[in-house]
Amino acid sequence: MAEEPIEEEAQRVFDALDGAEAMTDPLARARVVGRLLKDQVGRNKRFMEYRRQVVLDLRAQKVPYRKIAAELGVSLGTVQDIERGSGRWATRQKKPAAE
Numbered sequence: 001m002a003e004e005p006i007e008e009e010a011q012r013v014f015d016a017l018d019g020a021e022a023m024t025d026p027l028a029r030a031r032v033v034g035r036l037l038k039d040q041v042g043r044n045k046r047f048m049e050y051r052r053q054v055v056l057d058l059r060a061q062k063v064p065y066r067k068i069a070a071e072l073g074v075s076l077g078t079v080q081d082i083e084r085g086s087g088r089w090a091t092r093q094k095k096p097a098a099e
Contacts, residue, residue, distance in 0.1 A: 055079060055083050056083065
């Protein structure tokens with residue numbers, strides 16, 4: 001199954017990430033990767049909130065979950081998780097540790 005085309009701006013980001021991975025100097029690559037990882041911590045939270053706001057706006061317009069899922073390229077359950085603010089990047093309550 002072929003990937004869907006992405007926006008030109010996003011393709012440039014993916015190309016740059018591929019370029020970082022392809023760096024031949026291991027120390028330079030490690031420095032770049034470290035900086036990318038550090039930067040992504042805050043950026044992931046913002047990205048998830050951008051996506052959540054789109055889902056909330058579409059739901060306010062009564063757009064069905066299935067249509068939102070198709071538009072975003074995710075599962076129905078993922079759309080519901082995004083709407084609730086739960087999921088991979090959300091802070092979830094931890095289960096109490098077994099004693």
